[in-house]
Amino acid sequence: MNLISFSAENIAKTFNRRKIFNDISFTMKEFNSLAITGRNGSGKSTLLKILAGVLSPTKGEMNLVIEGRVIKKEEYFVHLGLVSPYLQLYDEFTGWENLDFFRKVRGLDTADEYLAELLSRVNLSDRKNDFVRTYSSGMKQRLKYAFALIHRPVILLLDEPTSNLDDEGIATVYQIMEEQKKSGILIVATNDKEDITMCEYVIDLNIQTLKKGEK
Ligand SMILES: Nc1ncnc2c1ncn2[C@@H]1O[C@H](COP(=O)(O)OP(=O)(O)OP(=O)(O)O)[C@@H](O)[C@H]1O
Ligand SMILES: [Mg+2]
Numbered sequence: 001m002n003l004i005s006f007s008a009e010n011i012a013k014t015f016n017r018r019k020i021f022n023d024i025s026f027t028m029k030e031f032n033s034l035a036i037t038g039r040n041g042s043g044k045s046t047l048l049k050i051l052a053g054v055l056s057p058t059k060g061e062m063n064l065v066i067e068g069r070v071i072k073k074e075e076y077f078v079h080l081g082l083v084s085p086y087l088q089l090y091d092e093f094t095g096w097e098n099l100d101f102f103r104k105v106r107g108l109d110t111a112d113e114y115l116a117e118l119l120s121r122v123n124l125s126d127r128k129n130d131f132v133r134t135y136s137s138g139m140k141q142r143l144k145y146a147f148a149l150i151h152r153p154v155i156l157l158l159d160e161p162t163s164n165l166d167d168e169g170i171a172t173v174y175q176i177m178e179e180q181k182k183s184g185i186l187i188v189a190t191n192d193k194e195d196i197t198m199c200e201y202v203i204d205l206n207i208q209t210l211k212k213g214e215k
Contacts, residue, residue, distance in 0.1 A: 004030040004066050004154055006185055011060035013046055020046055024060070026203065026210050033186040035196045035213065038205030044189035045084065047205070048159050051187060052082045066154060081153030083144045085160060091133035095124050095143050098132060102150055110150055118146040122172060138164045145176060154184040161188055161195055174198065
């Protein structure tokens with residue numbers, strides 16, 4: 001039996017009669033990775049939001065099965081982690097408080113030690129008690145990674161994973177991506193060549209086809 005199966009069947013999205021994409025289909029199993037590419041405005045971020053369950057498709061279905069159990073749409077958030085420019089952090093909370101708040105709202109029993117470990121991984125330990133409004137954009141991006149990983153998601157969805165990051169931040173993100181490929185499914189919306197080569201499959205939204213990556 002497969003441990004994880006995440007499939008999209010003929011997903012389409014239309015905004016105010018403007019057709020963004022049509023008939024996106026794929027099935028990802030555990031340890032698979034998928035890059036979603038396409039021109040600016042081709043719908044990469046939109047597709048990622050649909051996959052994350054935060055936006056409804058105009059047409060089509062998604063199906064998430066974990067260890068034989070079909071996961072309801074309302075429960076996707078338990079299994080998915082999303083890092084996106086659209087994600088808002090709480091500016092008037094510190095980095096630590098943001099993570100702590102998320103943990104409490106979600107009713108997670110994540111230990112303080114794990115939160116501290118995540119902050120250390122993204123190199124924010126020494127700024128964890130500063131308000132997020134005082135962070136640089138790269139620091140906010142790093143905090144989003146800690147945020148997305150708190151509940152050890154089975155599927156990690158990343159929108160422009162390396163935007164705003166310095167070399168060290170990019171190296172950390174690549175490490176997170178590699179680890180995700182060993183523990184679950186990784187889906188990345190990007191046009192960055194290096195991000196794309198890290199993925200096994202590629203969907204180009206301009207031609208709407210799924211193909212095996214070139215590595
Ligand atoms: N809430 C919305 N209402 C109306 N149109 C929208 C909305 N969100 C996105 N769009 C439109 O959908 C299209 C796809 O946008 P999206 O942000 O998904 O593209 P993208 O591929 O992520 O682009 P980029 O490479 O610039 O990040 C664009 O034409 C955009 O204007
Ligand atoms: Mg985008």
